[in-house]
Amino acid sequence: MKRYRNGEIWDFEQEMQQLLGDGFCEEREVILGLDGDTTCTVCVCMPLLPFADSLPDPPPILSRAVAGCSNHNSVGETAARDALELVMADALSKAGSTRFCVQAVCLAVSGVNHPTDEERILNWLREIFPIHVQFFVQNDAVAALASGTMGKLHGCVLIAGTGTIAYGFTEDGRDARAAGAGPVLGDWGSGYGIAAQALTAAVRAYDGRGPYTALTPSILRKLDLSSPDELIGWTYSDPSWARIAALVPVVVSCAEGGDEVANKILRNAVQELASSVKAVVRRLHLCGEDGNDPFPLVMVGGVLEANNKWDIGREVINCIHKDFPGVHPICPKVEPAIGAALLAWNFLARYSR
Numbered sequence: 001m002k003r004y005r006n007g008e009i010w011d012f013e014q015e016m017q018q019l020l021g022d023g024f025c026e027e028r029e030v031i032l033g034l035d036g037d038t039t040c041t042v043c044v045c046m047p048l049l050p051f052a053d054s055l056p057d058p059p060p061i062l063s064r065a066v067a068g069c070s071n072h073n074s075v076g077e078t079a080a081r082d083a084l085e086l087v088m089a090d091a092l093s094k095a096g097s098t099r100f101c102v103q104a105v106c107l108a109v110s111g112v113n114h115p116t117d118e119e120r121i122l123n124w125l126r127e128i129f130p131i132h133v134q135f136f137v138q139n140d141a142v143a144a145l146a147s148g149t150m151g152k153l154h155g156c157v158l159i160a161g162t163g164t165i166a167y168g169f170t171e172d173g174r175d176a177r178a179a180g181a182g183p184v185l186g187d188w189g190s191g192y193g194i195a196a197q198a199l200t201a202a203v204r205a206y207d208g209r210g211p212y213t214a215l216t217p218s219i220l221r222k223l224d225l226s227s228p229d230e231l232i233g234w235t236y237s238d239p240s241w242a243r244i245a246a247l248v249p250v251v252v253s254c255a256e257g258g259d260e261v262a263n264k265i266l267r268n269a270v271q272e273l274a275s276s277v278k279a280v281v282r283r284l285h286l287c288g289e290d291g292n293d294p295f296p297l298v299m300v301g302g303v304l305e306a307n308n309k310w311d312i313g314r315e316v317i318n319c320i321h322k323d324f325p326g327v328h329p330i331c332p333k334v335e336p337a338i339g340a341a342l343l344a345w346n347f348l349a350r351y352s353r
Contacts, residue, residue, distance in 0.1 A: 009089040013098040028101050030062065031348075032088055033341025035143045036070030036080075036109035038162045039242045042337040043067075043087040045095040048103050051349040055150060058334055059342060063094035071111040073182060074241055081124060084109070088128075104134040106344035108143030108336065110163060113180070136347050141167035141180065143340035147332040148298030151342030155296035156280050158273060158316070160303035162245040164190035166276035168284050178279040179272075183241060189272035191245030191303050197265045198251045199235060199244070202228060205261075213261035214254045222250050248303060256309040269303070270312060274319035287324045294326040300336065 029048040034041065045062045049055065067087035072080040084107065092098060105125060112118060118137040125135050145157035145167060153175075156168035164187045165180030183192045202219050204210030206228035216228055223234055235244070254262035277297065281287050286295040297320070304313035313329075320327050332339070 009086060010099070012089075012093045013100075016096065016098050028097055029103050030092075030095065030097050030101050031341050031344045032091060032102055032105045033143070033337050033339070033344060034070075034084065034087065034105070034107045034109070035140055035336035035340055036084065036107070037140050038069055038071045038074045038110060038240075041067045041070040041083050041087050041109075042335065043091040044335075044337045044341050045091045045097060046338070046341040046345070048348075049345065051352050055342065055345065057150065059338060061338065061341075062097070063091050064337070065090035065094060069242070070109050072117075073111045080109075080111075085128060099129050099133075102129060102133050104136065104344040104348050105129065106136040106138065106143070106340040106347070108138040108140045108340045108343075110140040110165075110180075112137060112139045134344075134348060134351070136344055138340070138343070139165070139167065139177070139180070140336065141165045141177070142169075143336040143343065144300040144332070145169065145298050145339070146343045147300070147334050147336045147339030148330040149296060151339065151346045153343075155298065156277055156284075156286060157298040157300060158277050158304070159301045160189055160191070160269075160273055160312070160316075161301035162191045162242045163187055164193070164273060164276065164301070164303070166273075166280045168280040168286060170284050170286065174284060176280050176283040178276040189269045189276065189303070191248045191301075192241045193272070194251055194265055194269050194303065195244045195247035197268075198247060198254075198262065199231060201261050201265070203231060211261060214257060214259040215251065215262055218250050218254050219247060222247065252307050252310050256307065266310060266312060270315045270319060273303075273312070273316045277316070277320055278323060281320075281324055287326055291324055292326050294328050295324075296328050296330050298330045298332060300332060 031046045034043045043065045065087045067083040069075045070080045070083040121137045141157050141159050144159050153169040154171050158166050166178045169175045179187050187193050198215050201213050202216040205213050205216050251262050255266050287293050317329050
C-alpha cells in the first residue's frame with residue numbers, strides 16, 4: 001500500500017489501530033460501495049453481513065462520504081483518482097474503520113467504458129489496499145441498476161442526469177448499453193444535452209437563424225448576463241458538463257410556460273432517452289420473443305424527476321410502453337452507492353459458495 005500523494009489522509013488508521021488494537025478488524029469487516037459521476041462521488045461503508053442471511057431492506061450503512069467528480073473524461077485522471085481516494089478514506093474514517101477491515105470494494109464510475117479503463121483503476125486500487133481485498137470496477141450505470149434491484153443484475157437502468165446512459169443485463173450475465181459516450185458523441189437526452197440545445201437556441205434566436213424563444217431572456221436572467229453576446233464567453237470560460245447541465249430547470253420552466261422551442265427540446269430528449277432503453281431491450285431480448293415479457297427499468301437522475309407540468313420520466317415510460325408493454329419502472333429506494341455496496345456483497349457471496 002502507498003500513502004496518499006497529496007496529503008496524509010490515511011493517518012487516522014494509525015490512531016485507530018493504537019486505540020483498538022491489532023485484532024479489531026476481525027470483528028469489523030466492511031464493504032465499500034462507490035458511485036462516481038460528473039457531478040460528485042459518493043462512498044458508503046457497509047458491514048459485511050453473513051452470506052447465509054438475506055439482505056435487510058434497507059441495508060445497514062455505517063457511514064457516507066461525498067467528494068468531487070471522479071469521471072476521468074471530465075476532470076482528468078489525477079483529479080479523478082484524488083476524489084476517489086479521498087472519499088474512501090473519509091468514509092472509513094467516519095465508520096471507525098480502516099483499509100485492513102475492508103473485504104471488498106465496488107467502484108462504479110462514469111467513464112468506465114472499456115476493459116482498459118477497468119484495468120487501469122484496478123491497478124491503482126491494488127496499490128492502495130491490502131492484498132486480501134476484492135475489487136469490482138463497473139460503470140456507474142451498473143450501481144444505479146443494482147440500487148433498484150437490491151444488488152441483482154437483471155433488467156435495464158436509465159440514467160439521465162448531467163449525462164445519460166442505458167445499461168441492461170440478462171439473468172445469464174449478458175450485458176448491453178446505449179448512449180453514455182459523452183456530450184460530444186451525442187448524449188442528447190442528458191442534462192448537458194438539453195441545456196446545450198437551449199444555449200444554442202438562444203444564440204440562434206439572437207442572431208436571426210432561429211425563432212424567438214423565452215429561453216434567451218430566461219437564461220440571461222439566470223446567469224446574470226445582460227446580452228446574448230455574453231453567452232459565448234460564459235459558455236467557454238468553463239465548459240464543464242455539470243455547469244452547463246445546471247440550466248435544465250430554466251428549460252423546463254420555459255416549456256411549462258408554453259415556449260415552443262423549449263418544449264421541442266424536451267420532446268426530443270424524451271425520444272432520445274426512450275430510444276436508448278429500447279436499443280438495450282432489443283439487443284438483450286429483455287422483453288421476450290413476443291415483446292410482452294415484463295422487465296424492470298430502474299429510473300435514476302434529476303432529468304427524470306417530475307416538475308409542475310413536465311414529467312420527462314413519465315413521458316419516457318409512455319414512449320417505451322408503446323413498444324414494450326411489459327416495462328416495469330422502478331424508482332430506487334436507495335442511492336447508487338448503496339447499490340454498489342450490494343453488488344460487492346453479492347459478488348462475495350457468489351465466490352464464497
